[in-house]
Amino acid sequence: MGRRTTRTPSVRVELTDSGPRLHRRPDTVAVEEPLEIRVDGESLSTTMRTPGDDFDLALGWLLGERAISDAEAVAAMRHCTDLDESGRPTFNVVEVSLAPGARLAPGVSARRSYTSSACGICGTESIEAVMHGDVPDLHADDSSVAPEVLAGLVETMREHQASFDRTGGVHAAALFTADGELLCLREDIGRHNAVDKVVGWAAREVGRIGRAPADRTGLPHVLLVSGRAGFELVQKCVVAGIPVMAAVSAPSSLAVDLAERASLTLVGFLRPPTFTVYSGQYRLGLG
Incomplete structure (x- = not known):
């Protein structure tokens, strides 16, 4: 599983009366990596995320987009063995297998999205669209x-x-x-x-x-x-x-x-x- 934090060189600048004072030190930053969500081999979304709890992220995204009705629609989830340039596994692709008889909601494939870590891209873009269909009362x-x-x-x-x-x-x-x-x-x-x-x-x-x-x-x-x-x-x-x-x-x-x-x-x-x-x-x- 990928790291959630990593260490990187940094320079802390302190402004003083005699001028800037530099403090060179390693700093801890949050890891940001892409996660691709595939359902039965079809790529539906790529989001920039902090690694960890990727299966929950994939399931939550599918439910939030109303691509599936509930968790029972998913039979299994696994990380694909994708590799980085050095040949190490990245764990940056989640493959979702639907349960027998389960289907993605109509139109989900057409809403394939890229999501940055700064803001979500909603599959539905208006209040009327959100309230339309089978949403909890x-x-x-x-x-x-x-x-x-x-x-x-x-x-x-x-x-x-x-x-x-x-x-x-x-x-x-x-x-x-x-x-x-x-x-x-x-x-x-x-x-x-x-x-x-x-x-x-x-x-x-x-x-x-x-x-x-x-x-x-x-x-x-x-x-x-x-x-x-x-x-x-x-x-x-x-x-x-x-x-x-x-x-x-x-x-x-x-x-x-x-x-x-x-x-x-x-x-x-x-x-x-x-x-x-x-x-x-x-x-x-x-x-």
Whole structure:
């Protein structure tokens, strides 16, 4: 498996009254490498990611793009034996084999995409497109989260961001229960990748994520992200059927519009003791 961090030479510059002072030292940076996702031999996506949890990333991406309906559609996943210039395996290709009778959703092949680590490329590009078809009905979800519990999630997530502590250059996504129990945390150089890794984990380990809330009894339902809440992250949350999403930073206007349309509880600027609610405040017992 590829490294998540690596060491590289660097020069730290300190400005002093007598002029710049240079400190030459090795620094730890996050690894960024491509991951190609193939389904039954067909290449569907290439994303720049931090190596690790690649199977969860592939599964989460397939679910987020609604290429498959649930985790049961996947029979197996494996790394292809691709090699770098030195002949060493890179683990940069995941081959997904569908279960007997399972098929990719129509039009998925036509949406083949390249995704940078800076921003996700959505297969669907409008709120109407996201809400069209078989997406979980969050309006029917009556779960609730206490504001005090929500405020405490940031500290819990921060305590588990090991790669960020080493590099300062990766995002985090974390899945919690309503009482604040951390179930899964993933880090990646791409915000969308971190979310896909969490969704993929939940689909495998918890099961039934992405279906209607009535079928999700006992599933975790709070997603926290370390950065901003952009449209593509809210889209992934809605498609996964997670009714509460919180972000340490700001949402975008389109993210708020989608959250309101989908009845997603969206919280931004979660920086205890304050946070801002943009939609679905009734799940927080705030009226």
